[in-house]
Amino acid sequence: MGTPLIRQPGVAIRRVHALVNPASGGVGPGAAEALCAVLAEFGLDARVSELEPRAAKTQMRAILDAGPDLIVVMGGDGTAGLVAGMCGPAGPLVAPLSGGTMNKLGRALYGPQPWPEALAGALKRGAARWMPGGEVDGHPFYCSAVLGPVARLARAREAVRAHDLGRAWRLALSVSRNVLPNRLFYEFDGRTGHGLAVGLICPTVSRALDEDEGALEAVAVRLHHARAGVRLAFSNLIGDWRDNPNVTVRPCVRGRVWARRPLPAMLDGEFMRLGRQVEIRFRPRAFRALAPSADD
Numbered sequence: 001m002g003t004p005l006i007r008q009p010g011v012a013i014r015r016v017h018a019l020v021n022p023a024s025g026g027v028g029p030g031a032a033e034a035l036c037a038v039l040a041e042f043g044l045d046a047r048v049s050e051l052e053p054r055a056a057k058t059q060m061r062a063i064l065d066a067g068p069d070l071i072v073v074m075g076g077d078g079t080a081g082l083v084a085g086m087c088g089p090a091g092p093l094v095a096p097l098s099g100g101t102m103n104k105l106g107r108a109l110y111g112p113q114p115w116p117e118a119l120a121g122a123l124k125r126g127a128a129r130w131m132p133g134g135e136v137d138g139h140p141f142y143c144s145a146v147l148g149p150v151a152r153l154a155r156a157r158e159a160v161r162a163h164d165l166g167r168a169w170r171l172a173l174s175v176s177r178n179v180l181p182n183r184l185f186y187e188f189d190g191r192t193g194h195g196l197a198v199g200l201i202c203p204t205v206s207r208a209l210d211e212d213e214g215a216l217e218a219v220a221v222r223l224h225h226a227r228a229g230v231r232l233a234f235s236n237l238i239g240d241w242r243d244n245p246n247v248t249v250r251p252c253v254r255g256r257v258w259a260r261r262p263l264p265a266m267l268d269g270e271f272m273r274l275g276r277q278v279e280i281r282f283r284p285r286a287f288r289a290l291a292p293s294a295d296d
Contacts, residue, residue: 011093011128011290016046017068019060019083020099021075023053027099031074038116039072042123046072051079060086068092070290074115076100077143081268084131084287085140093290095122102269104143104205109291126290133286134200134216137278141267142286143205147257147278148184148197151266184259188218188252188280195222195248198257200280208249215251216282222246255280 016039020032032048039046047066052059060083063071070093073083080096087094097115098106109129110118133142185194199219203209206217257263258277265274 011069011126013044013069013093013123013290015066015068016044016070016072017063017066018046018048018072018074019051019063019079020048021051021073021079023051024075024079024100026076026101026103027074031099034116035072035074035119038119041120051075056082057086064091070095072119073097074099077102077105077268078270080105081140081142081270084133084142084289087287089130089285089287091287093128093288095119095126095290100269102143105268108204109289121292122290126292128288129291130285131287131289132203132211133283134202135279135281135283136200136265136267137274139265139267139272139274140283140286141200142202143268144202145200145268146197146266147199147263147274148259149264150197151264151271184220184257184263186218186220186255186257188220188250188255191250193220193222193248195220197221200252209251213251214282214284215253216280218248218250218252218255218280220248222248252280253282 018032018035018039020035021027022031032050036046036048047068049059049063064086071083071087072095073080074097077096077100079100080094084094084096096105096109097118098110099115106115106118110122113121131142133140134145135141136145136147183194183196184198186192186198197220199221201209201217201219203211203213203215203217206213209215209217256277256279260276262276263274263278265272265278
């Protein structure tokens with residue numbers, strides 16, 4: 001007999017692959033074994049592998065080539081974003097369990113419950129659910145993005161994780177000294193402006209937009225000191241900045257950001273360096289998640 005078939009509304013799950021990132025902040029020892037035990041309770045003989053950071057894309061291509069119906073991800077938002085981006089709208093279902101530091105995507109889908117309960121609930125009652133996302137110059141994100149020098153604080157955060165507080169402090173000081181001279185210019189759906197930092201938030205995790213809004217929440221910080229931009233990056237755009245008169249917030253379907261120097265960027269917590277001008281796009285159907293429906 002083959003692997004038992006689980007049927008959900010619009011979902012047929014036979015083959016499951018679980019990908020665990022042991023480097024994520026919330027993935028403890030024995031996580032892979034515990035995940036296998038939960039899947040076994042549902043009669044699923046899943047394959048489980050640990051993420052190989054230096055060969056992550058090659059590893060994901062091999063997983064996709066095996067044709068799973070569902071990929072369970074245990075890691076942070078960056079790991080979930082990698083898997084969701086490579087699955088895309090035509091790929092298998094994704095179940096992004098909370099195993100990182102922020103866990104915005106997992107919490108948006110499953111709430112604050114521990115991952116074993118979240119996975120069990122998704123397998124029992126979940127349905128295929130379209131998830132929105134965004135793109136910055138073709139690079140996808142599913143929670144939030146920060147553009148501008150403050151994005152370099154992602155490196156400071158990694159130094160803190162590595163308990164290298166001296167390096168984290170030096171990086172934070174460097175960012176604060178370089179924010180003000182590097183002004184950004186933006187266009188959100190034809191409306192232009194400038195500021196110290198630009199943030200983009202997907203409707204799945206936005207506090208200001210409904211999930212069916214059909215746009216990103218675009219945030220532009222225009223202040224005379226770097227403190228606001230630093231706080232914005234550390235809070236990952238979620239906070240009280242919408243009430244500040246020096247912050248511009250509006251929906252954005254398409255846009256662009258440009259500067260005199262190459263743009264540092266932080267997408268779902270992952271740092272990268274882009275060109276001097278980048279295009280922004282909202283994607284209403286970026287990938288499919290196995291999760292309770294939005295009405296549950």
